[in-house]
Amino acid sequence: MEKVIKHLPQNDQACGWINCLEKRIPFPKLVGRQLAQWVVIGGGYTGLAFARRLASLKPDARIIVIDACAIGEGGSARNSGFAMANSSSGEAFDPTKLREYNRINRINHAGIKILREIVERNNIECQWRDVGKLNCGAEDATGNAAGHLIDWLEASNTEYENLSSVELSKRLGTSYYTHGIWTKGDVLLQPAALVRGLSNTLPENVELFDNSPITKISEQNGKLYLECSEGSIITNQLMLATNSYLHAMSANSKHTVPLTLSASLTRPLTKAEQASIGNPDDWGILSLHGMGATIRYTPDHRILIRNTADYNSRYFLNNQQMKLAKSKHLECLRQRFPSLKDVGFDNTWQGVLSVSRNSTSVFSKLSERIYTAGCYNAAGISRGTAFGHALAEYACDGDSDLINDIIQYPKPQWLPPRPILDIAMKSVIWSRKINLGMDG
Numbered sequence: 001m002e003k004v005i006k007h008l009p010q011n012d013q014a015c016g017w018i019n020c021l022e023k024r025i026p027f028p029k030l031v032g033r034q035l036a037q038w039v040v041i042g043g044g045y046t047g048l049a050f051a052r053r054l055a056s057l058k059p060d061a062r063i064i065v066i067d068a069c070a071i072g073e074g075g076s077a078r079n080s081g082f083a084m085a086n087s088s089s090g091e092a093f094d095p096t097k098l099r100e101y102n103r104i105n106r107i108n109h110a111g112i113k114i115l116r117e118i119v120e121r122n123n124i125e126c127q128w129r130d131v132g133k134l135n136c137g138a139e140d141a142t143g144n145a146a147g148h149l150i151d152w153l154e155a156s157n158t159e160y161e162n163l164s165s166v167e168l169s170k171r172l173g174t175s176y177y178t179h180g181i182w183t184k185g186d187v188l189l190q191p192a193a194l195v196r197g198l199s200n201t202l203p204e205n206v207e208l209f210d211n212s213p214i215t216k217i218s219e220q221n222g223k224l225y226l227e228c229s230e231g232s233i234i235t236n237q238l239m240l241a242t243n244s245y246l247h248a249m250s251a252n253s254k255h256t257v258p259l260t261l262s263a264s265l266t267r268p269l270t271k272a273e274q275a276s277i278g279n280p281d282d283w284g285i286l287s288l289h290g291m292g293a294t295i296r297y298t299p300d301h302r303i304l305i306r307n308t309a310d311y312n313s314r315y316f317l318n319n320q321q322m323k324l325a326k327s328k329h330l331e332c333l334r335q336r337f338p339s340l341k342d343v344g345f346d347n348t349w350q351g352v353l354s355v356s357r358n359s360t361s362v363f364s365k366l367s368e369r370i371y372t373a374g375c376y377n378a379a380g381i382s383r384g385t386a387f388g389h390a391l392a393e394y395a396c397d398g399d400s401d402l403i404n405d406i407i408q409y410p411k412p413q414w415l416p417p418r419p420i421l422d423i424a425m426k427s428v429i430w431s432r433k434i435n436l437g438m439d440g
């Protein structure tokens with residue numbers, strides 16, 4: 001087996017969550033020839049959860065986590081910071097799918113439990129807030145989606161509140177929304193701070209390498225050989241935790257597809273600005289429209305807007321696309337908070353996530369020596385953690401309720417090759433955005 005990896009990640013330096021943190025000292029770059037029992041490619045939630053669990057099961061093994069960019073500064077730092085407990089299927093309630101819905105939520109809860117223990121044990125400062133999430137809509141049509149969500153929540157015995165528009169406007173500081181359902185269990189957090197805290201608190205037998213893109217993987221005489229520009233690693237076993245870049249290094253190329261999202265974060269609002277929106281507590285909104293705006297009001301009084309999702313087959317949005325994205329973020333902010341007319345964005349950035357045709361994830365032993373997990377649509381904080389943790393146990397012949405829940409996940413469905421894929425993805429996204437209206 002030999003795989004040359006041509007498609008490599010790159011990160012802009014504009015992520016607001018990362019730029020709010022102190023600059024960190026980089027982990028070393030991989031140089032020279034290294035030997036390790038296990039290598040994890042990709043230092044996001046999945047790779048770090050895998051490495052942490054594996055290190056506790058194999059305390060004598062040398063485990064390397066290696067990333068093309070700075071560990072944890074890919075999608076894991078760039079997201080909106082919802083650690084999802086309750087998935088919203090978006091579909092009308094279907095009793096035949098209730099078991100699957102409950103199973104996915106059990107996996108989400110398991111991921112949150114694992115993260116909570118690590119955060120508490122290590123005092124990781126990441127603005128962890130057990131405040132649930134709001135599922136909101138402004139267009140009349142989202143009333144149907146609200147009804148569907150309530151049916152799922154009722155059937156799964158999930159604690160929720162259906163808020164009137166008056167209650168919503170008091171809670172949010174904007175009277176923009178007509179529908180709002182609060183769900184219990186979801187956690188809001190500062191994603192870059194969390195993933196950095198996770199990478200800084202790994203067991204001693206885990207070594208981290210930044211800025212070392214793996215460009216070739218080959219297998220000879222029962223060993224795996226990994227190459228990057230200034231070094232190489234010989235290892236017994238490999239975990240691919242590269243999420244949107246899985247396609248570049250595995251057979252899963254035909255089953256997952258990248259989506260490029262962009263987001264903007266304001267400076268902290270001044271006291272007068274906070275008062276102008278009624279001094280609300282922090283909150284997080286996911287849209288009841290599948291392609292609608294995600295918005296957060298953070299504990300340090302910043303506003304995050306994420307309202308674009310594009311299929312960009314080359315992944316990275318160019319300057320012109322980013323300018324357009326920023327103007328959409330600004331429009332979204334102005335519509336909801338007209339009193340904040342002097343507030344702009346300190347940072348606008350992009351990130352890539354991975355989706356599958358049937359909205360399912362990857363958890364797999366690809367060959368005798370190679371494992372992989374990824375593709376959580378937009379729920380990778382909790383689910384990526386659960387998948388990484390469970391995959392380490394699975395690779396060590398472990399058994400658990402979490403593994404049993406995860407292996408029942410349907411496999412991602414086949415996707416056609418490019419350029420058919422490009423055309424299909426663009427038309428699917430276009431059709432889903434048609435009725436966005438005020439929810440965009």
Ligand SMILES: Cc1cc2nc3c(=O)[nH]c(=O)nc-3n(C[C@H](O)[C@H](O)[C@H](O)COP(=O)(O)OP(=O)(O)OC[C@H]3O[C@@H](n4cnc5c(N)ncnc54)[C@H](O)[C@@H]3O)c2cc1C
Nearest residue numbers: 042044045046068074075076079080082214351379380381
């Ligand atoms: C704007 C945005 C908003 C989102 N909002 C949410 C949200 O609110 N809640 C939520 O749960 N999820 C959200 N997501 C999704 C979430 O960020 C992902 O599901 C999560 O990051 C997946 O974690 P991961 O560890 O699997 O992958 P990643 O975080 O993508 O990590 C993969 C790593 O692999 C590395 N890599 C790739 N190729 C190579 C190579 N050849 N060599 C070495 N390293 C390589 C990359 O540099 C990267 O660091 C959002 C994503 C985006 C972009």
